[in-house]
Amino acid sequence: MFDGKIFIIGLPRTATTSVCLAMLEQGFKTAHNVYTQNAFVEAQVLADTPIFCDYQKLDKHFPNSKFIYLTRSPEQWLPSIKQLLQRMIVNLQRTDGGFNPHLKRCYNEVFAPLTANNINSDEFFLSCYSRHQQGIDDYFKDRSQDLLTIDVSDKNSYMKMLAFVNIDSDKAREGGFKKINLGGKVKAWQGLNNTLKVESTNKGKIDKLLY
Numbered sequence: 001m002f003d004g005k006i007f008i009i010g011l012p013r014t015a016t017t018s019v020c021l022a023m024l025e026q027g028f029k030t031a032h033n034v035y036t037q038n039a040f041v042e043a044q045v046l047a048d049t050p051i052f053c054d055y056q057k058l059d060k061h062f063p064n065s066k067f068i069y070l071t072r073s074p075e076q077w078l079p080s081i082k083q084l085l086q087r088m089i090v091n092l093q094r095t096d097g098g099f100n101p102h103l104k105r106c107y108n109e110v111f112a113p114l115t116a117n118n119i120n121s122d123e124f125f126l127s128c129y130s131r132h133q134q135g136i137d138d139y140f141k142d143r144s145q146d147l148l149t150i151d152v153s154d155k156n157s158y159m160k161m162l163a164f165v166n167i168d169s170d171k172a173r174e175g176g177f178k179k180i181n182l183g184g185k186v187k188a189w190q191g192l193n194n195t196l197k198v199e200s201t202n203k204g205k206i207d208k209l210l211y
Contacts, residue, residue: 001027002165005062008047009055010070011110011132013080015152016047017189018177019070022158024194026167032189033200035102040211043198050210052132053106056139061211068161069136069149076153077129078122085111085119100206152177 006028008016020032023045031043034051051058059065085107091098092107092114108114111128118124140147148164150157158176159169180188 001167002066003044005058005065006045006165007051007055007058007062007065007067008045008070009052009067009136010047010072011052011077011081011129012048013077013084014070014072015177016070017180018152019068019161020045020047020189021180021192022161022173022177023165024192024196025173026162026165026171027196028165029196029198031198031200033103034198034210035100035201035206037207037210038202039198039200049103050106053110055136058211059139065146066165067136067140067147068164069133069147071133071149071151073151073153074122074126074129078125081125082119082122085114089114089116089119102206102210 006023008019010016010019017032020030023030028045029043030045031039031047033048034040034043034046035049040046055067059067085092088099088107092104098104110132111118111125136147148160150160152158155176159172162169162172
């Protein structure tokens with residue numbers, strides 16, 4: 001089993017929760033969203049905010065880490081991300097509260113410019129997706145050993161992930177990745193009970209500096 005940090009750098013709605021659940025099942029301490037210094041220290045596998053935005057900084061701060069980039073077909077990803085951002089935009093743009101500043105920063109950087117018109121545009125979201133993907137391709141172009149790119153809908157993706165993090169194939173979960181957060185819901189992770197799950201906040205409180 002790989003003993004360094006593993007960062008899941010796929011965008012929201014690319015099955016980050018399913019991959020985190022798979023990592024829990026394989027014995028990794030895992031955090032989905034990371035908003036405290038303690039969570040960054042405790043968790044070995046980290047996903048979602050701010051990971052998909054800060055992967056270059058995290059690579060420098062945590063040397064010898066591995067990165068897993070999740071892709072998803074446009075016909076599956078677009079309706080899901082549009083629904084998510086349409087629900088989130090008000091709290092992402094509020095100056096008097098709303099979401100925490102780390103989450104706001106990441107979404108407003110990766111999905112820029114985040115406007116009411118843009119969150120209804122397939123072309124806008126595809127351009128954000130392509131820009132994020134190109135950034136990853138460019139950053140890891142000479143480091144293929146550090147990056148795994150998978151689409152969880154690919155029947156071979158689960159075994160590829162296990163091999164990437166040095167897990168024997170005989171420890172594979174029957175059926176591969178478990179589907180979670182179905183029907184546009186995004187809170188399934190909160191309901192999971194597992195001693196290896198690392199909470200993203202300290203009883204709702206976040207740290208100003210994360211790592």
